[in-house]
Amino acid sequence: TIEAAGASWLTVHGRTRHQRSSEPVNWDMIKLIRSSVQIPVIANGDVTSRAVAEEIVHATGVHGVMSARGLLENPA
Numbered sequence: 001t002i003e004a005a006g007a008s009w010l011t012v013h014g015r016t017r018h019q020r021s022s023e024p025v026n027w028d029m030i031k032l033i034r035s036s037v038q039i040p041v042i043a044n045g046d047v048t049s050r051a052v053a054e055e056i057v058h059a060t061g062v063h064g065v066m067s068a069r070g071l072l073e074n075p076a
Helices: 027-036 049-061 069-073
Strands: 010-013 041-044 064-066
Touching: 010 027, 027 041, 027 049, 041 049, 049 064
Parallel strands: 010 041, 041 064
Antiparallel strands: none
16 A cells, blocks of 8 residues: 555554564564565664664665664664
């Protein structure tokens, strides 16, 4: 539906709206979404370092990652 509406890319947060940030992100669901669309997918959630970002890319096949809380805590 998102692709048909003309979206150029999609950002996916790996938790449902009912989950707390203390619960781990579901990389399998991000991977499933990535494999289901043709547009670029950006993963979000639990990105606390460059190493974690690279691990998420490798595990899910996403085109990129974004981070908020992790970078606020440690911008390096």
